[in-house]
Amino acid sequence: MAAAAASSPPRRLALVTGATAGGIGATTATRLAAAGLDVLLAGRNVAGLEATAAAMPAGSVAGILTADLSTVAGVEELARGVRAVVDARGGGGLHTLVNNAGVFLKRRTETADGLETTFAVNVMAPFFLTSLLLPCLEEAAVVTAAAADATADGGDGAFPPRVVQVSSISHMDTGGVVAWEDLQSTRSYSAYSSYGQSKLLLLMVAREMAARFAASAPAPRSRVGVVALDPGTVNTAMLLAGWGPCGIDVSEAGDSAWVATAPNVESGVYYVGRTPRGGAPVSRDPAARARLWRLLAEVVASRGGGEVFPGV
Secondary structure, eight states: OHHHHHHSOOOOEEEEESOOTTSHHHHHHHHHHHTTOEEEEEESOHHHHHHHHHTSOTTOEEEEEEOOTTSHHHHHHHHHHHHHHHHHTTSOOOOEEEEOOOOOOSSOOBOTTSOBHHHIIIIIHHHHHHHHHHHHHHHHHHHHHHHHHHSTTOOGGGOOOEEEEEOOGGGGGGTTOOOGGGTTOOSOOOHHHHHHHHHHHHHHHHHHHHHHHHTTTTSGGGGOEEEEEEOOOBOOHHHHHHTOSOSBOGGGOOHHHHHHHOTTOOTTOEEETTEEEOOOGGGGOHHHHHHHHHHHHHHHHTTTOOOSSTTO
């Protein structure tokens, strides 16, 4: 009996950023819980996170973490909170990371780090947070691989860890062109162009991350998948503010949870409506993606974040 208990994997743990009630993150968290995961809810608004937690299945909320994802220090604070929860659970790592948090701002603002806010929250934060939580994802990869070896059919516990980068079809509003000389929108600013640019950069990050992880085999991170998606046209507060009521109800926004859990999802792929799509050609350009990776690493390091993705 003791041997059987030791081979049983812990319940999978997920983190969803931007999980405030009324948004796609809340629906994602609820659906991940329904799929059998314990879920950490992260965001800036405690009341909104508590409202999400109250609507979720009993016992499925692993914790509520508040953080300001607009700064390097804020991202580090969130990562410390996640690692504390992982440690308190006694192992198992972090199985699913959904980088859902994002902003759409009518006016240009800068963060305490001196970064344009849309760029900071929508691009820098998911890049840096994934770096900080990679050891936890690798731990989950080891656990799930062991579960696969111990179970004839692989079992639910063997489902590999995954990072979900929530991009948007709005990334095509850029014409698929990266504004390399004005990523901070200092020369000119439009809420739509800044948002679209951020989602293009995030798609590039996702594909580069997937490629780098895969190339590290047999290291545990090679078993961590990375996918990107357009979550659909959903009547969130963001959509209503920028585009008006032209989408589905928030409660129907299930695509993020689907790409996080579906067994046939492929790492490095961009999904729209649960279907693989090419996205902007620049997102498939290794040289452009590597250039962005270096730039983001420099942004983080210059603001006290140290080295990102050591060895990746």
